[in-house]
Structure formats: structure tokens, C-alpha cells
Amino acid sequence: MTVLFGQLFTGISIGAVLLLIALGLALTFGQMNVINMAHGEFIMAGAYTTYVLQQSITGAGLSLVVALPVAFVVAGAMGVLLEILLIRRLYARPLDTLLVTWGVSLMLQQLARDIFGSPNVQTRAPEILTGNVALPGGLTIANNRLFILALALAAVAALTLALRLTPLGRRIRAVVQNRDLAAVSGIATSRVDRTTFFVGSGLAGLAGVALTLLGPIGPTMGTNLIIDAFLVVVVGGIGQLKGSVIVAFALGVLQATGEYLTTLSVAKVIVFVAIVAFLQWRPQGLFTLRTRSLA
């Protein structure tokens, strides 16, 4: 029983990380149908932001709190820049966008190497996040994992509310559902796109901050994350956040269970096979927006 709960929580905490790295992607992919391969490097940017802030702010707790908004803005600004310079010129060519942003991600990685050096760097976690919470039944849960879970859920909640309640959110949803109609209804779609990109990339920055609690920071950390993030979005279905939320946790639990029963590497293969099998059943992902448009 304890083992079961332990695995379940491991799965949920893997899922929380997946969710954090996929959330921004779900937003940008859903809205613009473009694949931004540099999303992983925005995560990296968030992580390095935390690292830099720790150089000047000595309190690990304070620097983490400061890093969250700063990383959001830094990564968001990078996203907007990318959107303006390249992505919006490529809207009708999603596959080409994928390759172009891959090129951008290569350059950003090298930039990180030039600034911070190739070896990984480490941040200090604040005192309160290093311990464990003991649950009845001998179960312990790491504080940093709990923090990440809370952060992921808070991000989902904030995003959902923003999409529902703010005028900007309504505009975003309108563009997701029918870009042309939104455009002729007087919505400045290109401004909405840019805002979406800012928020989506900013969320990657948040994820980067969270990841500093789990391991070292390095120039290539994004490459490994990006595929997992995309799989979450692809399986979750685009245009709606709830698909990504469910799938992130489901894949997390599957990965944890697979790891427990076999090994890490075999578990990865199991997850891949499960995804292909799932797409047999729902090729468009778990949730899809059903509209009819010839464009």
C-alpha cells in the first residue's frame, strides 16, 4: 500500500514537471499551430536567471521568490522577440517553423555556453524546500516536489482564470477557435499572438526556475525536456488546457510505474509505445476543438 502511494506520488511529481514545461507550449502550439523548438531554451533561460539572481541575492529563499517573476519576464521577452523576428513570418508553414526554431535553439545553447561555460552549474535550494514531509504510514514526500506541484497547479489555475475572465483571455480563445473570424470581428490577431507568445514563453521561464530545485543547470537541458513537453501537448490535444493537464499526470504515473516495474530506459520505451497506441484511438489527442473550417 505504501509502495503504491509512493509510486503514485512519484508519478504525480513527474507529471507536475511535465505539466510545467508543457503548459506554455500548449498555449503557443494551440493558438498558432506552430512548433517552437526553442521552448526548451526558454526553460533554460529561466533556470540560468535563477542562477544569476543567486549571485547577487544571497538568501536562497528570497532569490527564488524574485526569480519567479523575473524569469517569467526574461523568457517571455525572448519569446516575443522570436515571434516578431521569425515565427510570424512562417505561419502557414508549421513544419518549417519547427526547423527554424530548432536553429534558434542551437544558437541559444551556444550563447549559454559562451556566457556560463559548458559545465553544469548548480543553485542552492532554500532551507524549507530541502526537507521532507512525513505522512502517516511511513511515507515521505520531498518538499521541493510539493512546491513544484503547487507551482504547476497554481499556473494552471491562473491561466485558466485569465483565459476565462479577462478580455485578453477571451480574445485568445477566440483566435484559437477561429482565427479568421476573430480577425474580421476586429480582434488584432497579431497583437493577441504576441501576447500569447509572451505568456507561453514566460511559463517556460517559470518551469526553468522550478527545475533548478531538482538538478543541475546546463546549456543542453532544454533539448531533453522539449520532446516530453511536446508529447504531452500532442496527446492532450491542442486548443484546450485540460487535455495537457490530464495527460501530464497520466504520463507521469505511467513513467513512474514503468520505472518501478522495469528500468528507467525501458519505461521511456513503454511510454512511447503507449503514446502511439493512444493515438490509434484518438489521433487528434484527448480533447479537440471541433470546428469546421476549410482553412
Next chain:
Amino acid sequence: MSDERLDGLSVRDVRVSFDGFTAVDGVSLEVPAGDIRFLIGPNGAGKTTLVDAITGLVRATGSVRFGDEELLGRAVHRISRLGIGRTFQTSSVFEELSVLQNLDIAAGARRGWATLARRRRGIPDEVAAALETIGLAGRAEHLAGTLAHGQKQWLEIGMLLVQDARLLLLDEPVAGMSHEERDATGALLETVSRDRTVVVIEHDMDFLRRFARSVTVLHAGRVLSEGTVAQVQADPRVQEVYLGHPVDAGSAPTGREA
């Protein structure tokens, strides 16, 4: 094609719904072999969706038979191989292939892999015949993307001919055409219907009056009226649906959808 059977289309109680919205609501109609049936109705009446259902693009309940074959429940390409061909509201030729290549591909669904692996030499007979019929013999080598709008529509019809379709479902074939092009298209339909059954979705009432042999009016997913052009025009329900504008005033909505 004279050795082929001439079959009719029989649609019984077909329903299509999208997430609770019923776009086609129990439509039944019989199109006898060799007919030129016009399908009209206001925007959103379900005309295109009905054709989608017949060709397997959307899931539907009820029954659609062409000759002896039940169509519902089959995959799109299998329905096509039974001799059912369609065009789309938007032109859908392969713009980066030549006219000849477009037709050759349309002619080829029954070819084996041995033929597919080889290069096309010369022009197959049925393709040459179709090029004549649609009047594009002089442009065989041109990229389809460089054709005028009307010529693209004819190329689409030509593709149905070489495909050996015995039932042609044409979605607004003359939308956006000039008067001369419309006349040419009408003449083409008459030629083609000698050994085929033709269903045309059209908003152009002028075109309808000249070339329809029979008409079905759809409204809100149901059949509102059916008969000859004169009968349908005289039907008060039809006039009402067209917002009080009598159909024969020629002011019914014309093709405007892209």
C-alpha cells in the same frame, strides 16, 4: 464506358450530427440512373454535409445505396473505387503537378504496383479522351496551378471522368465562373450524363433552370421539396424559405462561398 452499368443513387433516412447539432436530419432521396439532379437550399441547409456523408467523409446513419452497393460505413477510398467521384466547394487540383499528371493520377487508382513503379510513357487513352472532353488538350503539360479558375473546375470534372466515376457529385461547380464558362460547363454536364448519374449542388438559379433535369430542395437538414424545375419553383414552401423572394426571380443566393 458504354459497357458499364448505369446506376442510380438511393438515399434513405440519412442523418448526420455534429456534437448534438443535426446538420442532415433524415434525408431520403432517389436519383434515377442518368439523371442530372440539382440539390439546392439556403446556406447551411446541409447540402455539402449530405455529399460528405455519401462519400464517407463524415459518419452518418441511415442507408445510401449506389446500384447494389451500400456505401455508409465504408472508407473514403473504397467508396471512390465503387465509382463515386466528387468535387469540392474549393478547387482541389494538385497545383504542382501538370494537367496531364493530375488526370493520370485520377485514372490510376486501380493500377497495380508494377505499373506505379514505372514511368508514364505517352498519354493513356482515357486521359486523352478526357483532355478532349474538358477542352484542355492544349494545356496538358501546364502546371495545374497556372490554370484559370474555370479551367481548374473542368480539370476536376475531367479527373472524375478518368477515375471512371459513374456517380458524379459536384459541389458548386460554376461558382465564380463567367457566363461563357457556365454555358460550357453545362454542356459538359449534359455530355457526361449520357452514361453517368450526376448530382449538382448549386446556388445559381439561372444555371439550374437551364440544365437541371430534376431538383431537390434541402432546408435545415430536411428535404423541403422535390420535382422538376417548374414544380419546385411553384412550391410555396420553397418561396418562403428563400425569404419571400420567389425563386424564379433569379434573386436566390448565388454562389459566394469560398
Next chain:
Amino acid sequence: MTAVTPAPPGTAVDPAPAGVLPPGRSPGRSRLRTAAGFAFGAALLFAVAPLVLSDFRLALLAKYLCVAMVAVGIGIAWGRGGMLTLGQGVFFGLGGYAMAMHLKLADAGPGGMPDFMQLYGQLDELPLWWRPFASPWFALPATVLLPMAVAFGLGSLVFRRRVRGAYFAILSQALAAAMVILLIGQQGTTGGTNGLTDIKGFFGYDLDDPVNQRMVYFIIAGTLLALLALTRQLIHSRYGELLVAVRDGEERVRFLGYDPATVKLVAYVVAAGMAGLAGALFVPAVGIISPALIGIVPSIEFVIGVAVGGRATLLGPVLGAVAVAWARTALSERFPGTWTYLQGLLFVVVVAFLPGGLASLWALARRRDDGAEPAPRGWSVLGRRRAGRTEVPAA
């Protein structure tokens, strides 16, 4: 059609019109030109290169030509078929590992175990799945058939369910990631991160001997020419025209009575076979196969050469792949950082602003020479064009 699904592959508008002979050029003349082209290529690869290049450079060229074979396959799948496959490393790796396993076993002698297995010392005997590779009659066909089988398995599942465009690209990339993790995780039987190294013999020939290295080069050059001939036949065949039609209007093709899934599957499987063959020949040429050569990064690097040369052309992928691989060697040793920036820039500039690759510049120049004849739509160098895409609602 759901508006938010990834647009069909045709949207990644392909700049080069497919296999259409420009009007007025006779097939006879074109065949003559092809023959001349092949003769020229053969002379270059078989006579000029061995004469002017040192042994070291020739070995490098052999390596590049292997990359070019993968590129030819990507040209078919992506350039002609619209399937952006970001996981060709998987097939390259399957071919490479199959060959390396055989050569390792041959080096170890009958009944012997490869050196690394003894090193890790966890195994008393050869794992079951290694055994068939002792026989060349199994291993050699496996280098091609194994990748083809995997491509067939994955392809028939995803194409039939109309998983395409970006979705397909991501899945193919995830496959590469999964394969690398698996290889690294099973260190005892796969050599882990190191891969299979230190391969000394090639069917009885000592690979340290420069004469034998030369022979390997000739085998590779000959294979590449053969693959090019095959590809030429493929893209000019009726199937080749059909493949382009599927790329530009998958749903439309369905209504003509074809199953596009089958059409795409063939191209994908052929591309996988070519990558497998390339991997198999890479092993004797370079002496190693390892996860670092087949993962996400090398897989996507295979694509850049194709994009640079011209994805939809016959020779573009080969020339682009060789050029990029050569530039990489030339630059990355001296300025590793600079090369990474340059590579990134290549992706951005070529794909965004010259989607037809260098081939489209070449075509443009030729058209200038020919004079009057206006460029047909679709040759736009900037690839801003949206036409050429056949829209049909998807089920």
C-alpha cells in the same frame, strides 16, 4: 476539418514543383543528360576523388557519403512526401548496430564474446538476441530489413490514423529519443554510451590497412550512386507523381480511390532502408557506432543538409549533406562555438528564406538564361506562396 489540427504536410509549402519536365524538353534528351550526369558523378567519385584526396580525406569523404545516403531518403520522405522525419537516426542506428554486432562477433571469433561484454563482466554467455548476428546471412539483410520493419510498424500505425505534419515529426523524434535512452540503459549488451567501438575487421579484411579503407570507400560510393539511380526512377515513376499529390492534397487523393497511408508508408519505409544501409556502411568506414551518432541531434542534423541542398530535388540532398558535413569538419575543430552558431543560422536562413534550398537558386539562374519563359507559380524563392495546397476537409 477541425481548424486547430495541424495543417496537412502540404502547408509546409514546398517550393519546387515536382518532377514536371518543363514543357518542351524531350524525354530523350533528358535521359541522355541523366546518363551523362551519372557518368560524371561516377568519374568524380571513383577516379578524381581517390587521386586527389589523401587517405585521411578519402575516409572523411566516405563518412560524408554515408550521411548523403540518409539525406537521399529524407529527400524522398520529406521533400517528395511531406513527411518531416526527425528520427532517421533510429534507422541509421539500427543498420549500424546490426553491422557492428556482426563485425564485433566476427572479430571475437567463433564462440567468442565481444570485448566490452567481457569488460563489464556481467554476462557468462552471449545474449540470445545477439546470436543470429554472428551469421552474415542474417546480419547483412538485417541492416536494411530491420529499419524497414520498424518504419513499417510505426508508419502503418500512424499514417492510417492520419497522424501527420507536426505530430508525425514529433513522434519520429520521440522514437529517436526512446531508442537512445534504451541503448544507453542496456549498457551490458549494447555498449551503452560508448556504443560498439574498435571494429577491426570487415569480412576478413583488416580495416587498419589503407587499401581496405579504400575498398570500403568504393563500396560506399557505388552504393550511393545506386541509391541515386533508384531514387530517380522512383520520383519519375507514376508512384513518384502520386507521392507528390499525397503531399499536396492527402485528402483529395483519398477521394480518387487511393489509400494515402499506403503511399506514404512506401516512401517512409524506403527512406528507412536507405538510412539503414548508410548506417551499415558507416561502421566499417568510421569504425564505431554509438548513441551519440543517432540521437535527436544527429537525426535533425541529417535534415539540414537536405534543406540546404533542396529538399525536393534528386541531387540537392546529396550535395547539401556533403557540403554541410564538410563545413562542420572544417570549422568545428578550430572554432567549435562558431560552428554551432553557423549551424543554427543555416537552419534559420535556409528554411525560412530559401525553402527550396540552393537548388532553387540554381533553377532561378537557369530560368534567367532561358529567357522569356516566366517562372511558374511555386518557384518563389522566399516561399511566401500559399497556393499549391489542396484543401479538403478531413474527416
